Amino acid sequence: MLIPFNKPYLPLSSIRYMIQAALSGTIAGDGKYTALCHRFFEEQFGFRKVLLTTSCTDALEMAAILTDIRPGDEVILPSFTFMSTANAFLLRGARLVFCDTLADVPNIDPDGIEALITPRTRVLVVVHYSGLACEMDRIMAIASKHNLLVVEDAAHAMEAYYKDEPLGSIGHLGAFSFHETKNIIAGEGGMLAINHEPFLERAEIIWEKGTDRAAFHRGEVEAYTWLDIGSSFLPSDGMAAFLYAQIKRFRKIQRQRKWIWWEYHERLAFLEEQGCLCRPVIPRDATVNGNMFYITLSDRLQRDTLLDHLNLNGIQAVFHYFPLHASPYFKEKHDGRELPNTRRFSDTLLRLPFYYSMGKREIAYIVEKIREFFTSTPAASPVEPEPPAFRPRFPEPVAQPRRSL
Numbered sequence: 001m002l003i004p005f006n007k008p009y010l011p012l013s014s015i016r017y018m019i020q021a022a023l024s025g026t027i028a029g030d031g032k033y034t035a036l037c038h039r040f041f042e043e044q045f046g047f048r049k050v051l052l053t054t055s056c057t058d059a060l061e062m063a064a065i066l067t068d069i070r071p072g073d074e075v076i077l078p079s080f081t082f083m084s085t086a087n088a089f090l091l092r093g094a095r096l097v098f099c100d101t102l103a104d105v106p107n108i109d110p111d112g113i114e115a116l117i118t119p120r121t122r123v124l125v126v127v128h129y130s131g132l133a134c135e136m137d138r139i140m141a142i143a144s145k146h147n148l149l150v151v152e153d154a155a156h157a158m159e160a161y162y163k164d165e166p167l168g169s170i171g172h173l174g175a176f177s178f179h180e181t182k183n184i185i186a187g188e189g190g191m192l193a194i195n196h197e198p199f200l201e202r203a204e205i206i207w208e209k210g211t212d213r214a215a216f217h218r219g220e221v222e223a224y225t226w227l228d229i230g231s232s233f234l235p236s237d238g239m240a241a242f243l244y245a246q247i248k249r250f251r252k253i254q255r256q257r258k259w260i261w262w263e264y265h266e267r268l269a270f271l272e273e274q275g276c277l278c279r280p281v282i283p284r285d286a287t288v289n290g291n292m293f294y295i296t297l298s299d300r301l302q303r304d305t306l307l308d309h310l311n312l313n314g315i316q317a318v319f320h321y322f323p324l325h326a327s328p329y330f331k332e333k334h335d336g337r338e339l340p341n342t343r344r345f346s347d348t349l350l351r352l353p354f355y356y357s358m359g360k361r362e363i364a365y366i367v368e369k370i371r372e373f374f375t376s377t378p379a380a381s382p383v384e385p386e387p388p389a390f391r392p393r394f395p396e397p398v399a400q401p402r403r404s405l
């Protein structure tokens with residue numbers, strides 16, 4: 001059986017809506033489908049205002065402009081994240097200060113944040129890894145005490161909650177992704193939720209190349225003009241039409257993705273009980289949104305060997321993230337602090353295939369291959385006299401590059 005890591009869910013209506021958008025005569029941005037998507041997210045989750053973007057990367061770059069980050073300002077963020085979280089602020093000249101994650105959840109450790117705050121700290125960026133909520137009460141309290149702005153990188157966190165509050169709506173700004181591996185997709189795509197009143201008007205201007213073209217479209221001004229910095233952050237209405245097809249099936253997609261998550265969780269319980277692996281820890285006050293499923297292993301060797309074993313059996317499992325503070329680009333700029341939990345998650349985390357059309361058969365096969373790995377290792381065998389603590393019996397993988405996402 002061949003099980004890809006991801007298979008985009010493509011309802012036929014995507015094509016219908018995209019053709020309709022093309023034939024409407026306004027395939028550029030801020031058209032009918034963009035408005036429909038905006039209305040859905042605002043009504044469904046109570047976001048004050050949202051703007052579709054061409055990616056979460058763009059939404060984060062808008063957030064960095066809105067927070068008015070200037071060269072030398074400090075931004076605290078996790079090292080265990082995608083580079084877009086960091087790039088957005090670096091592009092504005094920020095000094096990045098990386099914080100470690102919690103020991104049991106790959107989310108920023110609120111206990112670590114306060115020690116990193118200096119008079120130059122302006123923004124705190126949090127990432128709700130795999131849609132599991134960061135400790136937002138504590139984070140917002142720290143931000144309010146030190147007068148910081150909070151940006152939620154909610155790339156993974158569509159329809160995820162913290163104490164009944166949708167993620168992305170708690171900080172001053174929330175950035176979402178509709179990349180093809182996310183819950184609902186537009187190929188590439190994203191969205192910025194603007195929760196802070198003073199940002200509302202400026203956000204729309206930055207979104208439209210620094211102009212009031214959105215107000216012009218609504219008939220509020222006679223002509224549009226250049227008012228601020230900005231970029232072309234808005235997607236074409238064709239992309240919004242594609243996303244709209246997903247939105248129309250939102251409940252169905254979410255029901256299926258949450259089912260997959262809990263099916264993995266349940267079927268892997270016995271391996272956790274046997275001490276072979278750890279399933280995700282669901283933080284108190286967080287919910288499961290069916291974004292991805294990951295397991296953690298005891299060390300990097302074990303993770304990589306299991307990855308090879310799964311790949312050799314046709315299962316496209318992957319790993320991520322390389323810690324940003326130790327990346328080739330940043331390691332010389334980092335202040336030298338060890339971030340041990342980040343390192344451990346980076347070394348031991350493994351993501352299992354996760355897509356809408358997965359069924360019991362695929363999940364059962366994946367779990368069986370993981371079980372097989374643990375039952376056939378020399379370390380688990382009574383005839384193996386000596387450690388190493390873990391030495392798998394599988395053949396060396398044949399030219400199968402490990403995939404990181």
Ligand SMILES: Cc1ncc(COP(=O)(O)O)c(C=O)c1O
Nearest residue numbers: 055056057082084155177178179
């Ligand atoms: C935590 C996080 N932030 C931001 C991004 C960037 O999202 P996009 O690909 O939509 O730009 C990703 C990508 O997966 C991510 O994992």
